[in-house]
Amino acid sequence: MKEVQYYGAGFPYRPLNEVPGKLIVLEGTDAVGRSTQVQMLRHWLEEEGYAVSDTGLRRGQLCGPGLDEAKQGHTLGPRTLSLFYATDFADRLENQILPALKAGFIVLSDRYFYSIMARDVVRGADPTWSRNVYGFALVPNLTLYLRADVPTLISRIVHGRGFNYWEAGMDIRCADNLYDSFCVYQSKLIEQFDRMAAEYNFVTIDATHSVQSVNDDLRRNIRALFVQEKV
Amino acid sequence: MLRPGSYKGKLIVVEGIDGSGKSTQVDLLYKWLLSQGKSVYFTEWNSSELVKSTTRLGKQEKMFTPTTFSLLQATDFSDRWENYMLPMLRAGVIVLADRYAFTAFARDVARGVDREWVRSLYSFATQPDLTLYFQVPLDIAVERITGARAKIKYYEAGMDLGLSDNKVTSFRLFQQRIINEYENMIPEFGLTLMDGTLPVLDLQKRMRAIVKKALHGWDGLPNPLAPVRRSAKPQVTAVKVVEGGDKA
Numbered sequence: 115m116k117e118v119q120y121y122g123a124g125f126p127y128r129p130l131n132e133v134p135g136k137l138i139v140l141e142g143t144d145a146v147g148r149s150t151q152v153q154m155l156r157h158w159l160e161e162e163g164y165a166v167s168d169t170g171l172r173r174g175q176l177c178g179p180g181l182d183e184a185k186q187g188h189t190l191g192p193r194t195l196s197l198f199y200a201t202d203f204a205d206r207l208e209n210q211i212l213p214a215l216k217a218g219f220i221v222l223s224d225r226y227f228y229s230i231m232a233r234d235v236v237r238g239a240d241p242t243w244s245r246n247v248y249g250f251a252l253v254p255n256l257t258l259y260l261r262a263d264v265p266t267l268i269s270r271i272v273h274g275r276g277f278n279y280w281e282a283g284m285d286i287r288c289a290d291n292l293y294d295s296f297c298v299y300q301s302k303l304i305e306q307f308d309r310m311a312a313e314y315n316f317v318t319i320d321a322t323h324s325v326q327s328v329n330d331d332l333r334r335n336i337r338a339l340f341v342q343e344k345v
Numbered sequence: 346m347l348r349p350g351s352y353k354g355k356l357i358v359v360e361g362i363d364g365s366g367k368s369t370q371v372d373l374l375y376k377w378l379l380s381q382g383k384s385v386y387f388t389e390w391n392s393s394e395l396v397k398s399t400t401r402l403g404k405q406e407k408m409f410t411p412t413t414f415s416l417l418q419a420t421d422f423s424d425r426w427e428n429y430m431l432p433m434l435r436a437g438v439i440v441l442a443d444r445y446a447f448t449a450f451a452r453d454v455a456r457g458v459d460r461e462w463v464r465s466l467y468s469f470a471t472q473p474d475l476t477l478y479f480q481v482p483l484d485i486a487v488e489r490i491t492g493a494r495a496k497i498k499y500y501e502a503g504m505d506l507g508l509s510d511n512k513v514t515s516f517r518l519f520q521q522r523i524i525n526e527y528e529n530m531i532p533e534f535g536l537t538l539m540d541g542t543l544p545v546l547d548l549q550k551r552m553r554a555i556v557k558k559a560l561h562g563w564d565g566l567p568n569p570l571a572p573v574r575r576s577a578k579p580q581v582t583a584v585k586v587v588e589g590g591d592k593a
Binding site (some may be wrong): 122123125126127128175176177179180183184189190191193194197198200201204205208209240243246247249250 | 395396398399402403408409410411412413416417419420423424427428456457458459461462465466468469
């Protein structure tokens with residue numbers, strides 16, 4: 115077991131030296147194929163005999179209803195929204211992720227606070243302030259960053275769920291139509307992720323390949339982690 | 346450290362534990378400033394509509410951890426800061442705040458979160474022009490709280506910390522931790538001490554003198570609803586007119 119590490123002070127009132135579980139994060143922009151990969155990895159890990167808990171950017175119990183309510187009509191400032199999301203993330207980290215890690219689960223997290231931070235910074239949040247806010251966050255054992263360029267994302271969107279308001283960043287109106295706004299917004303997000311990749315030791319996975327080939331790549335990295343940490 | 350403000354207005358804050366008398370005093374100060382023809386905006390801790398339902402849910406279901414409690418109150422503060430406090434200060438208004446970031450610095454740390462972390466959360470807020478800290482011995486505060494109210498609430502008593510099964514005992518232990526944090530902040534943020542044991546009228550006189558000095562030579566935003574001849578008009582009427590106008 116490896117000692118639990120936090121980006122900042124963590125939860126000082128909740129001393130935690132080590133946990134038997136592993137936190138594996140899949141990051142990347144919208145339409146990069148994260149959810150599909152998480153599902154495939156879950157099946158694989160369970161077949162191998164590991165207990166898996168998957169958690170995503172779904173809302174937690176505490177803030178879920180309030181966040182939905184707040185996004186409808188209220189004059190939410192960007193910093194206020196950042197803090198509300200951070201509250202939600204802390205709730206899920208303390209009440210879902212940490213207990214699962216303590217119980218020895220492999221936690222596959224479909225996104226982590228990096229996504230929230232990328233979103234916030236693109237919307238004008240101070241990057242240093244954002245990083246301090248997430249000082250309570252646990253350092254994952256492995257962060258796999260699925261990276262694809264904008265043209266690849268576009269072809270997935272067109273042949274998948276179609277363009278939508280939020281994924282196109284229309285709330286900050288990057289352009290006057292969904293397509294152009296999507297291109298600008300997703301490029302800005304990729305720029306943020308690329309920056310974080312070095313800072314937070316992401317393993318960058320080329321997500322422009324086929325689903326199976328990307329999955330093989332992910333498995334290789336997870337196996338390497340298990341060998342390295344003797345799981 | 347909080348950053349210095351760049352605005353025409355004045356930010357005046359009252360701080361202190363529950364039962365220190367700060368709310369009574371700031372209410373009297375508010376009415377006096379209005380009667381003096383000032384433009385004044387009053388704001389209270391944890392009063393944003395935005396997070397109200399989440400706070401209620403968290404309290405009812407006892408879902409808060411020290412971190413989520415701290416972050417949600419910072420969300421509440423940020424909403425009031427972005428939408429009310431900062432615009433009012435930029436407009437040249439006197440903003441009176443019943444509790445400010447110092448409440449988080451005291452209470453959240455008493456709950457166990459990291460001192461530096463909670464300070465960094467509020468680093469977007471500015472250092473007030475005047476912060477009046479109401480000091481009162483714990484016994485007097487406890488007596489005021491238990492005497493006036495039917496019941497101390499769960500989080501108010503710090504019951505989530507498991508300090509004691511008895512609410513009053515827990516309340517005392519929790520409030521003492523908060524006092525310790527406040528005491529450390531006196532030099533850190535230059536808090537002005539107010540003796541919360543003084544009779545209400547005496548304390549109000551002191552408070553007005555301090556505020557008057559702080560506002561000396563300063564002209565804020567004119568108040569169009571201010572009484573024309575202050576001295577001749579009954580103060581209560583003046584207050585009512587402006588309060589009605591404020592809510593509209």
